[in-house]
Amino acid sequence: MSDALSTALPPVKRRNAELVMLLLAIGVTLFAFAEAGLTRNGELPPGLFAYGVTFGGLSLLAHVFIRFFAPWADPLLLPLATVLNGLGLAMIWRLLDATGDTENGSAMSQLIWTAISMIVFALIVFFLKEPRILQRYPYIMALSAVVLLLLPLIPGLGMTINGARQWISIPGLGSMQPSEFAKIALVIFLSGYMVTKRDVLSLASRRVKIGPVKIIDLPRMRDTAPMAVAWGFCIIVMVALMNDLGTSLLLFGTFLAMIYVATQRSSWIIIGLAAFFGACLALYPLVYHFSVRVDTWLNAFDPDVYNGELGANSQQLVRGLFAMGEGGILGTGLGGGKPGNVPEVQNDFIFTAFGEELGLTGCMVILLTLALLVQRGMRIALASRELFVKMFASGISFLLGFQSFVVIGGVTRVIPMTGATIPFVAKGGSALLASWIMLALLVRMSNNARKPAPQAIQDEGATQVISR
């Protein structure tokens, strides 16, 4: 318990600090809008007032809501999410509306999704008083995660976009990416499952020795079943059937992180990584989509690869890098660049648009904001007292961080491009909604972690009545 005490957060509310930071976040957003409009069209964006009122108003409402229903929540979470969402919104407006390119959607639909997301955020914070109740339904969560992931495979419902089968179309509502929600369900399942199976996964082992030297503690064969299931699912279903490398990488990475948090055994990570990369190597020549991604990553600047056939060339990646190079350290200013040179820039490659127009400086701000959000999440995990919540908070935080790494690392050529969205920033309703759901869970868990422990009603006497 002393361990938990040392990691406890100070029992202060800091709601006014949150308000100030939130106003700053809204200000940054509106300023970004104004700058983009002035640079592009020489006038303030006609919808600036409407956007400002809607976006600013909703964020402020979220803040008021937190004041009432989660007063002890971490004050950084909402402003960080707001500034990311706002910058994303402004950039989408600049990329689509300001250039008259309305075929690819508009900032208005992103704003509507922001509103929906914030409402769902409020509902979760309000109704989910104790996140640990989620622990009761691990297998339902697992099942729903699998169903969500497999939905796009149903003929008639599923859609293939850019080679990956990760979308479903809902008549009247447009397209959804159910895997975004499956990730959350999976983290809930893994948290519940690992908490119960933690001991057997971490203690039972076979020690491998060479002479007297201990090499590694390997888990028992039968305990590797969950690993085998996760691996099989990620490889066979996600990569082979759906071509969805991004989700596969994300899920497996999160799985490894969580099993490590639960067991504190590096052998799980070694086994997992070996199995995953082994499978990748084996599949590399077989899955066309896969080898294309690796080839365009390694030989991006080869003119033959650059000018290769549609869907198999490195044009998007390389043009993204050119855009970032164009931006340099300070960028061209919002609206001053030509991010439209990168195909489909409003989706995964929105980071390169920031790179071009806000430069290295702006990109660093975005990365540091994301990193700070992740670190606050990890801090909540440390401060929480219940094992399930610790697992859950660290799982969600890692998911947010790893997802940012996978997509930004992909567009900046650290790793092969896999297709994923920057949390809060990128265009897309499902991704945005999923991000806000994760934020709601973090807000709720941070509130519970920072709330002072129940006070004794009386100062003396042996009997204490605890109220919860």
Added chain:
Amino acid sequence: MNQPIRRLALFSLALFGVLLLNITWIQAIQAESLREHPLNNRQYVDRLTVPRGPIVAGNEQVAFSELDEESEMYQRVYEGGELYSHVVGTFRTTGANGIEQTENSFLDGSDSRLVVRNFLDMLTGQESQGATVNLTIDPAAQQAAMDALQATGKHGAAVALDPSTGAVLASVSLPSFDPNSVSSVTDSGTAAANWGELEQDEAQPLLNRAFNQTYPPGSTFKIVTAAAALEDGATPESTQDAPEVLNLPAGGTMPNAFGAPCNNGSPDSLAHSIEISCNTSMANWAISLGEQKMAEQAEAFGFDTGEMGIPVPVAPSSYPSGLDDSQLGQTGIGQFDVRATPLQMAMVAAGVANDGTVMKPYLVDSVQGPDLSEITSANPEVYSEAVSSSTAEDLKDMMLLVTEGAEGSGTNGAIPGIQVAGKTGTAENGSGATHNWFISFAPADDPQVAVAVVIEHGGGSGNELAAPVARSIMEAVINE
């Protein structure tokens, strides 16, 4: 479970650390080279609205920008059409090549040396302008080379250098193309289609044969063999066996082109062997010198020293390695796997002309800012000390015999009243009729120009086809 959470937090932070380092690398360190990457067409598209500096040869603007009133874009105009196309290159909406590409940052004014001026222009509301690039090309020599080469009706290339500096005075490659047909900004679709056609054309009009195509140099390479022999202690009077047909040591035979022994069956002197272009004695020289000395001499002239940028890229020329004695003999007369660009063979001639010192070739004489202030200026550099000056003197005398001797093999290179040192070449190749070469420099006592000419699949002799081209280029330079 706090410790693993802490580690996970650190790991997440490390992931962001990697991203931060990477974007710093991309946006701060690599940004410049990304902006100038050949695949990056932003540098061309974005800057069509900025007046680009002219490219000048002699006193003529061979490429300049003109404002198209209607579209408010600057159209690049190439005066002289296909005459300068391979050197100057093209500036298209989809890319650039040649000097247009390598000097882009000067021409469009983005070079850091122009930044202060541009900033001042911005403050005073003046439109910023690109710098002027002055080429080393001599328009008269360039025109003479083009005319003479076109008169042969064949594909080929010609290069002329100033032996004492390395300045490229002329560089022509045929077939050529008109850069104006691929650079329209108002009809960029047609321009791009024309470019695509040129790229697909089997005659390879876009290939700059003078710098980027290698050929077997044939007998012109005998100068290198002779240089190696002289450096090894031989004199022009030293002899080797020179039969009509040489039985090569590791199998195979080599005949003389003229179907006779070189000195009535007696061993032939080095000087006479060069004069009449004797194959058998030169092969014997190569065999007796050995692969290493041959390779070292070739390298001293510039073979096997990798790609060069002058500043446009030049393909490497090569002398083979791991030879048996038969192959070694063949390399002595520039056959087997010896490959040379026309520029490389011009460097051989220029090296001999310049007392054995090869100067590094260059195309840009100077760059001037919009206010005519000099921004950079060429600084001739020594490329290599290929041979000693006494060896160079001996080689020059031998090469004089080629155009002036009683049995000279390159008499068509001679110019009345001026001493011309030359060497012919007729190179066998795997793909058709022989390539015909001539390398030379003049005037022999005070060389002003060194030339290499190759006629692709000419099927004649170097004297017949290439020497007249070389002569008219030399005349154009000397008569100025």
